[in-house]
Amino acid sequence: MSDTPLIQPAVVGEGVYEEGREASTQNHGHIKSYVRRAGRMSSAQENYYAEMMPKIGVVYAAQQIDLAAVYGRNAPKILEIGTGMGETTAKIADANRGNDYLGVEVHVPGVGALCKQIAERELSNLRICQHDAVEVVRDMLPEASLDGVHVFFPDPWHKARHNKRRLIQSPFVALLASRLKPGGYFHCATDWEAYAHQMLEVLSAESSLANSADGFAPRPDYRPLTKFENRGIRLGHGVWDVIFRKK
Numbered sequence: 001m002s003d004t005p006l007i008q009p010a011v012v013g014e015g016v017y018e019e020g021r022e023a024s025t026q027n028h029g030h031i032k033s034y035v036r037r038a039g040r041m042s043s044a045q046e047n048y049y050a051e052m053m054p055k056i057g058v059v060y061a062a063q064q065i066d067l068a069a070v071y072g073r074n075a076p077k078i079l080e081i082g083t084g085m086g087e088t089t090a091k092i093a094d095a096n097r098g099n100d101y102l103g104v105e106v107h108v109p110g111v112g113a114l115c116k117q118i119a120e121r122e123l124s125n126l127r128i129c130q131h132d133a134v135e136v137v138r139d140m141l142p143e144a145s146l147d148g149v150h151v152f153f154p155d156p157w158h159k160a161r162h163n164k165r166r167l168i169q170s171p172f173v174a175l176l177a178s179r180l181k182p183g184g185y186f187h188c189a190t191d192w193e194a195y196a197h198q199m200l201e202v203l204s205a206e207s208s209l210a211n212s213a214d215g216f217a218p219r220p221d222y223r224p225l226t227k228f229e230n231r232g233i234r235l236g237h238g239v240w241d242v243i244f245r246k247k
C-alpha cells in the first residue's frame with residue numbers, strides 16, 4: 001500500500017477517470033467486454049458526477065487497495081460489475097446499509113446517474129470505480145477480500161463471433177473466485193438463455209466454487225426486479241439467477 005489517499009479528487013491521467021469523460025482507453029491486452037457507447041450525460045448527471053465522484057470515486061491504479069480503509073469500517077464488501085444506470089445498485093445499497101458496495105462501470109452517463117442516486121439517498125456505503133472491471137479485480141482487489149460479487153445482466157454479446165467478449169468466462173471467473181472469502185457468494189443474472197447456461201457451466205467448472213442451488217437459483221429477495229425485467233416477465237421472457245459459493 002502506498003500513502004496515496006484512495007478517495008481523492010478526479011485527476012486526469014493514465015488509468016484514472018477523467019471528469020465527465022470516458023475512462024482510460026488504454027488497451028491492457030485483453031478483449032474488452034464492452035464497447036465505448038456514445039451518449040452524453042444529462043446536465044443533472046454532469047452535476048452529480050462533478051459533485052460526487054471526488055467524494056465517492058475510487059480511482060483506478062495498478063495497486064492493491066485496503067477495502068476496510070476505503071469505507072472506514074469493517075463490514076461485508078460486495079463488488080458489483082457493470083452497474084449500468086445504477087438503479088439496482090442504489091436500491092441494494094440503500095436496503096443493506098450494513099454492507100459496503102463497490103460498483104464498477106465504464107459507461108459515464110451511467111456513473112453520473114448512479115452519483116445522483118447516491119446523493120439523493122445519502123448512501124455512505126457505495127463507492128464507484130469508473131474503469132474496466134477486469135483490471136480493477138486483477139490489479140486492485142486483494143485475494144479473499146470480498147464477501148460477494150454481483151454481475152447482473154452483463155452484456156450478452158448475442159452473435160457467436162462476439163461471444164468471446166462475454167464477461168463470464170473461465171479465466172475471469174477464476175480471478176473473481178480468488179478474490180472471494182471462503183463462504184463468499186458469486187451471483188450472476190441474465191435474461192439471455194444461452195448466456196445463463198454458459199454462466200452455469202463456467203461457474204460449475206471452477207473448482208473453488210460450489211453451486212448454492214440445484215442448477216439455477218431462485219431470485220433472492222436482495223436483488224430487486226427491474227422495470228425492464230418486469231416487462232420481460234409480463235411478455236413471458238425468462239430471467240436466470242446463478243449463485244455459487246466460494247469453498
Ligand SMILES: C[S@@+](CC[C@H](N)C(=O)[O-])C[C@H]1O[C@@H](n2cnc3c(N)ncnc32)[C@H](O)[C@@H]1O
Pocket residue numbers: 032033034081082083084085086088104105106107110131132133134151152153154155156167226
Ligand atoms: C447490459 S448492462 C446491465 C447494467 C445493469 N447491471 C442492469 O442490470 O441494468 C451491462 C453494463 O456492464 C458494463 N460493463 C461491461 N463490461 C464492463 C467492464 N469490463 N467493466 C465495467 N463495466 C462493464 C457496461 O458498460 C454496461 O453498463
